[in-house]
Structure formats: C-alpha cells, structure tokens
Amino acid sequence: MLAGDGDGESASGPLFTMQAYFEGHMKMKDFARTGKERPTIPHDVFGQTLPVVDIAAIREGSVEERQANVATMLEAAKSWGFFRIANHGIPLEVVKQVEADGKEFFALPMERKMRVRSSDVVNFFGYTAGSPIKWKSKWWLEGLQLKVTENGLDDLVAQAYPDEPDHAARFKKDLTAFFTPVHELSRFLVEELTEALGLTRDTFTRHEVTQMNSTGRMNHYPVCSDPDSVLGIPAHGDIQMTSILYQDGAGGLQVLKDDGQWVGIRPEESTLVVNIGDTFMALTNGILRSAVHRAVLNSKKDRYSTVYFYGIDNTTTLTVPPELVTEEHPLKYRPFTVQEHRKYLMENEIPLHGPRHLQIDPDDATS
Numbered sequence: 001m002l003a004g005d006g007d008g009e010s011a012s013g014p015l016f017t018m019q020a021y022f023e024g025h026m027k028m029k030d031f032a033r034t035g036k037e038r039p040t041i042p043h044d045v046f047g048q049t050l051p052v053v054d055i056a057a058i059r060e061g062s063v064e065e066r067q068a069n070v071a072t073m074l075e076a077a078k079s080w081g082f083f084r085i086a087n088h089g090i091p092l093e094v095v096k097q098v099e100a101d102g103k104e105f106f107a108l109p110m111e112r113k114m115r116v117r118s119s120d121v122v123n124f125f126g127y128t129a130g131s132p133i134k135w136k137s138k139w140w141l142e143g144l145q146l147k148v149t150e151n152g153l154d155d156l157v158a159q160a161y162p163d164e165p166d167h168a169a170r171f172k173k174d175l176t177a178f179f180t181p182v183h184e185l186s187r188f189l190v191e192e193l194t195e196a197l198g199l200t201r202d203t204f205t206r207h208e209v210t211q212m213n214s215t216g217r218m219n220h221y222p223v224c225s226d227p228d229s230v231l232g233i234p235a236h237g238d239i240q241m242t243s244i245l246y247q248d249g250a251g252g253l254q255v256l257k258d259d260g261q262w263v264g265i266r267p268e269e270s271t272l273v274v275n276i277g278d279t280f281m282a283l284t285n286g287i288l289r290s291a292v293h294r295a296v297l298n299s300k301k302d303r304y305s306t307v308y309f310y311g312i313d314n315t316t317t318l319t320v321p322p323e324l325v326t327e328e329h330p331l332k333y334r335p336f337t338v339q340e341h342r343k344y345l346m347e348n349e350i351p352l353h354g355p356r357h358l359q360i361d362p363d364d365a366t367s
C-alpha cells in the first residue's frame, strides 16, 4: 500500500504526479527527462510501418491465406514484438464508445476520480493520477485500470458514479461490449502464435484461470507544453501475454526496434495494435519479443488510448515448454510467477529491460 506507508503523505495528500501537478505541488520542469530518456522524435513522426495481419483471413480464409497471415504474425512477433490486426471483428464504434466514456471519466473533478483511486502500487486497479511521486520516473498521464470481471466492473462504476445509476450501467455495458470480444481475440492470437511455434494450441491459454488476470486500461495524456522533455509513459515492456491497443488520432506510441531506433506508430482507425508482453516472451524462451515502447506527448491536444492486457495465471509457477528448449536454444528463462515479475517491476519503477531478471543468466543480452 502506498497511502500512509511512511512517506509523510497523508491519505488525502498528493501521492501521484499528475495530481500533484494539477494541485500546484509539482511544476512541468519536475517532469523533464535528461540524457537518453528524453523523447528523441516527436509524436507526429512515423517510421517504418508495422506488419498487418488479416484476422478474417486466419479465421476463414483459404489454407494459403491462413498460412501467409499466421507466418506474418509469427515473424512480426519475433522481430518487432508488435503488429497490427485488420478485420478483427470489433466494430470501431465499440472502441470509440469506450474511449468516449473514458474521456468523460477523466474530465471529472479530481476528488471524484480519487474515489476510485488505486492504493496498491503492485496490483493497482482503479484510478492512478500519474506515477507515485516517490518514484524517480515522473509520468505525464492519468490512467484507469479495470478489473474486467462482472464484480470488478460493478464495483468500479458504482464508486465512480454512485448517484447516477443509469450512467454507471451504461459505462459497464460499453466496457463489456469491448472487453469481452477483445478477451476472446487475445486468446485467439495467443493460441495461433502458440500453434505456429509447433506447440499444442492451449499450452499457455490453459493457464487462463479467470478473466481477473487480464486487465483493461484507459490512458489519458493531458496536453503538455514541453513535449520535447517530458514523457507520457516511459520506455517499458508490458507484463502480460499480449496487449491490444487502440490509440486516438493524436499519435504518440513509439516502439524501440532492435537496432536501437525509436519508431512512431501512426494512428489508424481500421486496425488495432498488438504487442507481445514479458510473460509471453519468457514462456517462449525468448523466441517472441516483448518490445519496449513508450508514449510521447504533444502541445496541441490531449491524447487517449485504450488497452487490453491478456494475462494467464498470476500465482502458479510457469515454465518454458520443453519443446522450446534445444541445443541451439538452451533454456534462457527460469520458472516464475507473473505476480513476482509484476512486483519486481513495480518495486523497481518499471525498468526498461523487460523480463531480463527472469533470465537464468541476467547478463545475457541476446534477445
């Protein structure tokens, strides 16, 4: 728990960066980054385009179409750790509605949002007004992290809109309309990639215990007058198996390629962006890549993104399947739980190196 953990912060005092900024306890310069952490390219410069995978072709195309798209997806998951999906079956209006609900939530007064604030920094759910101010890394964003279960959503909407039952019901309905199909889609992608690696389809997805281990997230990056120095979310890998992301038209998502170059991902309405998370990377013995990414800011308008992190069991010890361990590709990752990985990252303020501490040899930088 962060609140009252001896930092001299009262339960009602500023605990998170954005809140501290809006309440006048932090200045823009306190967010400025130096050296290699500074944003190197602006939000509206887009580099190489991401590979596109046609989901309808995998689901119901000819054998050739299916093979070609699965091959594109596998190659992209190995090299970029990122790809786009087209014809994925989730209507644009559905994700746009969630985005609109998120905008409405973020526009509430701070004290209203703080009613659903997160007090646990490791397993945080609910509202976070930036990064904890005691962290060295100062995030210029506010987020709403969602437990995408019946009870999780009921609790959230009841706390966020206690006097507006209709609003609460609509928010829940909209979130469910997006997160239910996006959960199924995530599982489908994981299973296709698993099979493409020569494994039984449910090798990893059978560890999906409840939907609780997956989370939805809405990000809001307020307009920032110093986007050349301040970062929305710093370089990080996502913790879970896969992430599916929709970003609005502002631009700002950037991916670190293995040659050390940052590449801006152009916003697109017709596709969703998928990336491989640390858990999937470690469980595939490093064959798939959890790519480091970040969000940069702009000085003209607020930016919003909606993400779904698909996760499997948090607490059971997971191991690399023996089929992925060969003489040329010896075992690289030790058994781990997702929870211990998350705890490590949160306690170390999400360092850039992804699942490296889960490696048997932490100094091995080959992937």
Ligand SMILES: O=C(O)CCC(=O)C(=O)O
Pocket (backbone or CB within 6 Å): 217, 219, 233, 238, 245, 247, 252, 253, 293, 294, 295, 304, 305, 307
């Ligand atoms: O807003 C974005 O484009 C990136 C968000 C992100 O990386 C995250 O929520 O983990």
Ligand SMILES: [Fe+2]
Pocket (backbone or CB within 6 Å): 236, 237, 238, 293
């Ligand atoms: Fe991320």
